[in-house]
Amino acid sequence: MTTTSELPRGKPGASGRTRGLQDSKRGAPSRALRLRAADGWERFMLRAEFDAKRESTA
Numbered sequence: 001m002t003t004t005s006e007l008p009r010g011k012p013g014a015s016g017r018t019r020g021l022q023d024s025k026r027g028a029p030s031r032a033l034r035l036r037a038a039d040g041w042e043r044f045m046l047r048a049e050f051d052a053k054r055e056s057t058a
Helices: 031-057
Strands: none
């Protein structure tokens, strides 16, 4: 029978898993939040452009 002290020691990360890079610095908005904000800003700008065109034709 093998005890845990006799098991071979593996290197950290030997399981094949790698640590992902952190998305951003601590306290900064996450990538998902930045993407959502960018999408909202794009929709806001398109709506403003549409409203400006509608007012100029009226």
